[in-house]
Amino acid sequence: MIKQKYVDAYIKDFETGKVLFNEERKQLIRYLKEDILTRDDLFFDDKMIEDCINFGEKWYFPLQPFQKFLIAFIFLFHKKNKKAFYRKFLWMLGRGGGKNGLISVVTHFLISELHGINEYSISIVANSEDQAKTSFDEVFNAIEFNPDVLKKAFINQKAKIEGRKTKAILKFRTSNGNTKDGLRDGAVVFDEIHQYLTNQDVKVHISGLGKRKNPREFYIGTDGYIREGFLDKLKDKAQKVLTGEARPNSIFPFVCKLDNEDEVFDPKNWEMSNPMLSEPRSEYAEVLYDAILEEFEDLEEDPSNREEFMTKRMNLPVEDLERSVATWEEILATNRPFPDISKSSCIGSLDYASIRDFAACGLLFRHDEDYVFKTHSFARKRFVDIYYGYSKTDDVIKKEKFAPIKEWEQEGLLTVVDEPSINPMHIVNWFVEMRKQYGVNKIIADNYKMDILRPLFEAEGFEIEIIRNPRAIHGLLAPRIESAFANHQIIFDNNPLMRWYTNNVLVRIKKDGNKEYLKKDEVRRKTDGFQSFVHAMYRADEIINVDYSEALDFLNAIDF
Structure with missing residues (x-):
């Protein structure tokens, strides 16, 4: 078995009942234990993992066990050529689950000299400029708040952030593929993926990947209302990986959601859709829990927000049968x-x-x-x-x-x-x-x-x-x-x-x-x-x- 302390710790938390998993995460653990962690041709780069986690906790916030677990698989490599095992990552969590915060840490680290790959530029892509700038602005502010150290390592500008030694650039882009051909990114982040109707724009943005060592694609967001769009196809691919119907490293699927609608009535189940709510909760998680609880209680007075609550907070799209002809x-x-x-x-x-x-x-x-x-x-x-x-x-x-x-x-x-x-x-x-x-x-x-x-x-x-x-x-x-x-x-x-x-x-x-x-x-x-x-x-x-x-x-x- 391949050993990695943050991976082992998170699996142990699940198996001992410390954290509550939805079905997709249960499948993920089975898949990892049977198809990935049993291999002898792979290894976790523990130093890179520690460097990334320490970087995040020093300049951003304390990372939760599930976030450390996710970081570990970014730095899983083939022994033979030290090629990254996973190129695509799907992180789906309920709103407030820390997706953007984690991607801020990861993208900032990847353009730094700690990662050590020159010109490993990264684009953060979303449908709107405001959403595309969410993580970019967090990285920008981290540098501004710590100028004595970070401004010596990064050139901080409103439109781009550049590693001084690596010449790697972090930029935000809106999802209009017209002028994006020819990019030479090391990684691309697609935010709020539920808004993508087709894969046309995605294909344009990833067309330049492969010109840098260990290219990566990160797909993050909650579920949405568009059916049979890009996200549904991505979820189908993730499910095939979990059930052994697709190449084991086609995508790394971390999907957090309720398994059914009735589970919403017990707040203990909410961590199934949002692992940030697992005990012990951080100060941020306590505030988040109170906000979700208040929204849930408001549904008694105004049930019209039920679809939004279930889709965004519980990551489980449902149809209100008083508003839709069928599920x-x-x-x-x-x-x-x-x-x-x-x-x-x-x-x-x-x-x-x-x-x-x-x-x-x-x-x-x-x-x-x-x-x-x-x-x-x-x-x-x-x-x-x-x-x-x-x-x-x-x-x-x-x-x-x-x-x-x-x-x-x-x-x-x-x-x-x-x-x-x-x-x-x-x-x-x-x-x-x-x-x-x-x-x-x-x-x-x-x-x-x-x-x-x-x-x-x-x-x-x-x-x-x-x-x-x-x-x-x-x-x-x-x-x-x-x-x-x-x-x-x-x-x-x-x-x-x-x-x-x-x-x-x-x-x-x-x-x-x-x-x-x-x-x-x-x-x-x-x-x-x-x-x-x-x-x-x-x-x-x-x-x-x-x-x-x-x-x-x-x-x-x-x-x-």
Whole structure:
């Protein structure tokens, strides 16, 4: 076994019950003991670890056991070539857990002569300049507060901090990848990673790594509200490492969170999401605990902050079922391949809220107990340019809550049209094409815009049913729809656009107790595809759940 005193001490704290771990950290310990600490080709650089810890405690603050544990794995090396074993580090903790403070210590140390690698420059990247400057400003202030010593070792400037002997530079950057090609960093820190929709900006910033010895990438933050974005993919990678499905050093995953929502009611469990709260607590941790406790107690008076509290403090994103049509896990469960629907009948539906932004068409099938929904959308180019950056170059990151319209278009999930308004014939022609493949003759839609569409559909031989008051049917359909999500009886195939539509739905409970489906955001968070699904569900019972292929084969075989 490889021995390292801070690693051994933290594992012992867990195994003796001194600290409480969530499932991901339990998995981390099993993975380390089985796959890493048993190796004889690796070693911890104890001197470097001690130097980093002493540096942090001298110029910053006393480091907690979990922080010393994390530092140790930054300096785990191959014996053969003293190459760093881990390049990527994922640190996810509840808000207030000391992520930025620790990264301040680590980045400051890495540009110092104690680290000993010349020109080991570091960029701290975040979506906003204020967030990107959080750790940078902490390093800057540490130098200003200790000028007699640290100003002799570092050139301290508002835009960059430079090691005098190493010529290594610490800078902050916003996540706009336009001008970041050609960087020659030794390490990059990505802060508040929940805000990254794709990996485009990340790729630009790490493209220069590898030109310095032992390149490293640090991904830090709490969880957020963007699903299927960069962070979700990073968490999937971390889970595969922990379960042995990925290369053991693909990433070092330190994920702290509650395992389930009910654990929040016992404050003793809060250290599962925030190891800073483990006993014995520092003075900082006591103040932090009191702040979290006050926020938790306020939820009794104002439960509307529950999602924020659970996501940011407990690092466990949850859906408020009075505000969302389904949990994210239930929405993800719609990602199943379509069954054979080639011989099945179906109901057509559409939502056409505005001819100037989006329109969504769909076909609803029944397959045993499942509702199968095949859909396609149309979007107006001017609208998606303004609100989603559709025409921006690929290397420009989309901001939080933006949607990857171009990616969905390339996957064939929607069509972007460059027109003053969406031509209704696009919708009609889609249903004409679908009729060639499936048994669709009836189309359900609400009253809006049907004065334009109805004669076009009828000219093509379709039967149209208009829902005069679509919100009135929401309360009627809500139990069926929410039960279908809960029991995983809805199939969208692999359709991230449809999952996005569904996740954008706001469920409002009216005074009479009935529910209606609205939008969480009136402009950017579109729900057209989901509303089309609701319209189809209004006549789901009319769909005959029968495969006619055997009967047709029998009839074809008869010689009349």
